[in-house]
Amino acid sequence: xxxxxxxxxxxxxxxxxxxxxxxxxxxxxxxxxxxxxxxxxxxxxxxxxxxxxxxxxxxxxxxxxxxxxxxxxxxxxxxxxxxxxxxxxxxxxxxxxxxxxxxxxxxxxxxxxxxxxxxxxxxxxxxxxxxxxxxxxxxxxxxxxxxxxxxxxxxxxxxxxxxxxxxxxxxxxxxxxxxxxxxxxxxxxxxxxxxxxxxxxxxxxxxx
Amino acid sequence: xxxxxxxxxxxxxxxxxxxxxxxxxxxxxxxxxxxxxxxxxxxxxxxxxxxxxxxxxxxxxxxxxxxxxxxxxxxxxxxxxxxxxxxxxxxxxx
Numbered sequence: 576x577x578x579x580x581x582x583x584x585x586x587x588x589x590x591x592x593x594x595x596x597x598x599x600x601x602x603x604x605x606x607x608x609x610x611x612x613x614x615x616x617x618x619x620x621x622x623x624x625x626x627x628x629x630x631x632x633x634x635x636x637x638x639x640x641x642x643x644x645x646x647x648x649x650x651x652x653x654x655x656x657x658x659x660x661x662x663x664x665x666x667x668x669x670x671x672x673x674x675x676x677x678x679x680x681x682x683x684x685x686x687x688x689x690x691x692x693x694x695x696x697x698x699x700x701x702x703x704x705x706x707x708x709x710x711x712x713x714x715x716x717x718x719x720x721x722x723x724x725x726x727x728x729x730x731x732x733x734x735x736x737x738x739x740x741x742x743x744x745x746x747x748x749x750x751x752x753x754x755x756x757x758x759x760x761x762x763x764x765x766x767x768x769x770x771x772x773x774x775x776x777x778x779x780x781x782x783x
Numbered sequence: 784x785x786x787x788x789x790x791x792x793x794x795x796x797x798x799x800x801x802x803x804x805x806x807x808x809x810x811x812x813x814x815x816x817x818x819x820x821x822x823x824x825x826x827x828x829x830x831x832x833x834x835x836x837x838x839x840x841x842x843x844x845x846x847x848x849x850x851x852x853x854x855x856x857x858x859x860x861x862x863x864x865x866x867x868x869x870x871x872x873x874x875x876x877x
Contacts, residue, residue: 602843610846617853628860632871639813647805654801662794665836669786766837767850773828774857776801777821781808782861 605760613767616730620771623723627778630715639783641716644709649700650780653693654772657731660690661769664738664762671745674752680745686765687738693731697724720779727775730768737761793835800828818865822858829854 603610631638667682704710711721741761744750750758804824811817833839833854839847864871 600843602841603846604838604842614849617849621853621856624857624860628864629871629875632864632868632875635813635868647809651801651805655798658794658797658801661832661836662790662797665790666787669790763837766832769836770829770832770850770854773825773832774854777804777808777825777861778857781804782821783808783811783813783817 599756605756605763609760609763613764616764616767616771619726620723620774623726624774624778627719627723630719634715637714637716641714641720642779642781642783644707645720645779646700646703647780649696649703650776653696653700654776656689656692656696657769657772660686660693661766663689664765667745668755668759668762671750671755671758672752676745676748676750679750679758680742683738683742683745687735687742690731690735690738694728694735697728723775724779727768727772730771734761734765734768737764789835793831797828797831800824800831813865815865818861822861825861826855826858829858 600607663682663686667679667686670676670679670682709717711717738761741758744757804821807820807824808817830851833850837850839850
């Protein structure tokens, strides 16, 4: 019935149209919500980076020696894993944009399987560390290393769960060439998590 | 160059820069030159990922500038702490 608003809609006239749905800003990759999360993630790690550098300024020798005690190969492998998984997600977005949802699905499954290598490598790395007494109860370098890398591992784990959801949505026709904002939103999160690892990696495994 | 080709080449460049950085840093002494090299490689890798994988070139300026600034945070701090580590330590001593 159109008579619910008699003042605004006299009998015989249509009520005014409801406000248009929120306009989608094409300059925001994915959606606004994911960028709130991404900005929160960047803020969290920016603060941890500041703590790392203050600690490094106070204990330069401890950090110099600490880098040499870590398993460099593990850090390199995890960097290659993150870069490759990120690359495969980027290819999935391009495939979806070209209306090849089936190919996008293959790229996403590849990204997920590659991404699983990160936590698996972390398990091996922690076992390697513990066998050499690097248990996080030592100096400030160990403390910073475990705090930063474990926090990043949590973000990668969330990302893998999100990626599993994106794979399910893609497999069930949830995205198309004209609307795949959910996929782009996830890709934005995954690439940012990769970016954060690219910042963490030199701090512990490369910088003497 | 197609978008696919750009993504492929970016991935190869990121892998190459990672290996190069590790090779240069392995066994090096903590001097200014190596800090500058590590900071530069980190900054280039970050910018490549932001522009090519994240595709923020046409994004909202607030997003683009914030992420690009974040990508420079660690490289800049590597150099600053190397140059002014003692000063920073004295300023942050309770």
